[in-house]
Amino acid sequence: LAAGATAAGARAASSTPSAAAEVTSRVIPVPASVQAGGGAFRLTSGTAIEVDGGPDAPDSGSQAARDVADYAAGLLRPATGYALPVVQTLAALGEGGGRADGPAGIVLALGDTDQGLGDEGYRLHTTPTSVTVSARTPAGLFHGVQTLRQLLPAAVESRTAVPDTAWTVPDADIRDVPRYAYRGAMLDVARHFLTVAQVERSIDQLALYKINTLHLHLTDDQGWRIAVSSWPRLATYGGSTEVGGGSGGWYSQQDYQEIVGYAASRFLTVVPEIDGPGHTNAALASYAELNCDGKAPALYTGTSVGFSSLCVGHDNTYTFLDDVIREVAALTPGPYLHIGGDEAHSTSAADYVTFVDHVQQIVAAHGKTVIGWHQIDSAHPAPGAIAQYWGTAGDETDVAAAAQAGTRLIMSPANRAYLDMKYTSSTSLGLNWAGYVEVKTSYDWDPATFVKNVPASAVFGVEAPLWTETLKSNADLDFMAFPRLPGIAELGWSPAATHDWDAYRVRLAAQAPRWTALGITFYRSPQVDWP
Ligand code: TNX
Numbered sequence: 001l002a003a004g005a006t007a008a009g010a011r012a013a014s015s016t017p018s019a020a021a022e023v024t025s026r027v028i029p030v031p032a033s034v035q036a037g038g039g040a041f042r043l044t045s046g047t048a049i050e051v052d053g054g055p056d057a058p059d060s061g062s063q064a065a066r067d068v069a070d071y072a073a074g075l076l077r078p079a080t081g082y083a084l085p086v087v088q089t090l091a092a093l094g095e096g097g098g099r100a101d102g103p104a105g106i107v108l109a110l111g112d113t114d115q116g117l118g119d120e121g122y123r124l125h126t127t128p129t130s131v132t133v134s135a136r137t138p139a140g141l142f143h144g145v146q147t148l149r150q151l152l153p154a155a156v157e158s159r160t161a162v163p164d165t166a167w168t169v170p171d172a173d174i175r176d177v178p179r180y181a182y183r184g185a186m187l188d189v190a191r192h193f194l195t196v197a198q199v200e201r202s203i204d205q206l207a208l209y210k211i212n213t214l215h216l217h218l219t220d221d222q223g224w225r226i227a228v229s230s231w232p233r234l235a236t237y238g239g240s241t242e243v244g245g246g247s248g249g250w251y252s253q254q255d256y257q258e259i260v261g262y263a264a265s266r267f268l269t270v271v272p273e274i275d276g277p278g279h280t281n282a283a284l285a286s287y288a289e290l291n292c293d294g295k296a297p298a299l300y301t302g303t304s305v306g307f308s309s310l311c312v313g314h315d316n317t318y319t320f321l322d323d324v325i326r327e328v329a330a331l332t333p334g335p336y337l338h339i340g341g342d343e344a345h346s347t348s349a350a351d352y353v354t355f356v357d358h359v360q361q362i363v364a365a366h367g368k369t370v371i372g373w374h375q376i377d378s379a380h381p382a383p384g385a386i387a388q389y390w391g392t393a394g395d396e397t398d399v400a401a402a403a404q405a406g407t408r409l410i411m412s413p414a415n416r417a418y419l420d421m422k423y424t425s426s427t428s429l430g431l432n433w434a435g436y437v438e439v440k441t442s443y444d445w446d447p448a449t450f451v452k453n454v455p456a457s458a459v460f461g462v463e464a465p466l467w468t469e470t471l472k473s474n475a476d477l478d479f480m481a482f483p484r485l486p487g488i489a490e491l492g493w494s495p496a497a498t499h500d501w502d503a504y505r506v507r508l509a510a511q512a513p514r515w516t517a518l519g520i521t522f523y524r525s526p527q528v529d530w531p
Pocket residue numbers: 305342343373390418420431467468469
């Protein structure tokens with residue numbers, strides 16, 4: 001083991017086992033390295049949050065650090081009842097990352113104060129008078145704040161004051177960097193429409209576990225959920241219903257930008273998905289000219305898959321896709337656009353290849369990198385394309401061949417990472433086509449080795465999809481995501497050497513009071529000793 005992996009870190013810190021043990025029994029994803037710090041820190045009514053924007057402050061980096069400090073203050077003020085003023089300083093960091101002098105408090109320090117923290121890593125160091133989070137980037141500071149949050153008592157999540165609480169941060173010196181650059185979750189807003197408020201609530205849950213990507217499945221047979229000015233009926237008609245026949249809904253371009261901006265404030269990138277050639281009944285119903293026979297089918301509110309297809313041989317199809325992808329790309333600051341490509345059972349194999357190859361060109365023309373469900377590996381994945389694996393067996397030879405040839409992989413094996421699979425045969429919500437996925441099954445796999453003959457370097461990250469055929473309310477979403485989502489987040493962030501179900505189930509149990517304080521309904525799996 002390289003020094004720095006938690007298992008090694010925990011051993012190296014055996015002179016002070018409590019520091020590492022406290023952190024590794026409480027924080028998800030478990031940090032890459034935990035050593036003893038300078039002593040535990042306690043927040044008081046006199047604590048301030050100091051922002052050190054680094055040597056170049058004030059500049060845009062400094063403003064971003066300030067935003068993270070304001071966010072941290074917003075998290076910590078309600079439960080503590082403390083003022084926690086945010087103050088900006090230019091002071092240099094003291095030895096070991098703590099403050100040399102100056103006011104006691106929480107310090108967020110941006111700059112190249114530490115080596116090897118990369119784009120998202122951070123260091124968190126406690127002393128009796130300070131807890132300092134340092135990072136090279138604002139994203140790193142933000143992730144460090146999530147760790148700080150989880151080191152405080154669960155009551156910190158309360159939105160009302162919890163008096164007589166000792167707001168203690170245990171002694172720790174944490175250095176933490178992610179295993180994978182892409183750590184995602186997907187919301188299917190097509191089968192059941194989810195409001196902007198529901199999506200933002202999910203974003204906050206994802207941020208707590210250092211997930212950095214929100215994939216929005218915006219279009220499917222049952223609904224088209226984003227306004228496209230050049231094809232307005234997609235939303236107004238195609239978005240007018242959902243599974244079960246409810247009234248559905250759709251995001252105006254302003255709504256979508258609101259979601260993108262909220263995600264960015266939590267350091268998540270939005271990946272919009274426009275699915276094709278299958279999963280397109282809502283579009284086909286909205287515009288007759290998209291159909292090979294020129295006839296618009298009825299809207300669809302059931303849960304079957306594989307019955308719809310865009311007309312691959314029609315020019316209209318590519319005019320439509322070019323318009324949609326141009327508009328969606330322009331609204332999306334992130335580098336990716338997801339083209340779907342799954343379950344095209346009503347498209348011939350040859351047409352499928354024609355379609356995927358053409359759509360990839362359109363996405364490239366609008367400046368985005370293609371992500372597609374792993375069936376795109378049966379076409380010709382463009383240079384830089386990313387395939388999202390949602391199989392269960394791990395023996396797909398076309399996926400392995402594409403990975404060997406340079407197509408990166410996002411790992412979402414359905415029998416592990418799908419948050420919509422039932423936990424057991426008695427789970428009332430969810431589906432079971434990929435089997436039952438209890439908490440241990442969901443956690444206990446390795447993204448690097450799940451698909452045979454894939455080079456570890458081809459794995460770009462992990463994603464937990466939440467399909468909504470059976471889900472609608474916040475309570476529904478929560479119950480399926482918790483407690484599995486934190487496990488997928490840990491697979492994406494923590495070093496493989498830290499992977500250990502027995503240790504993980506202890507950390508997971510410790511999260512439950514936090515979820516309760518946050519109003520998150522969760523499945524009390526018998527595999528975990530909940531408090
Ligand atoms: C398969 S996964 C689908 C979705 C369903 C999901 C339900 C994938 C790429 N396609 O259309 O919603 O199963 O688990």
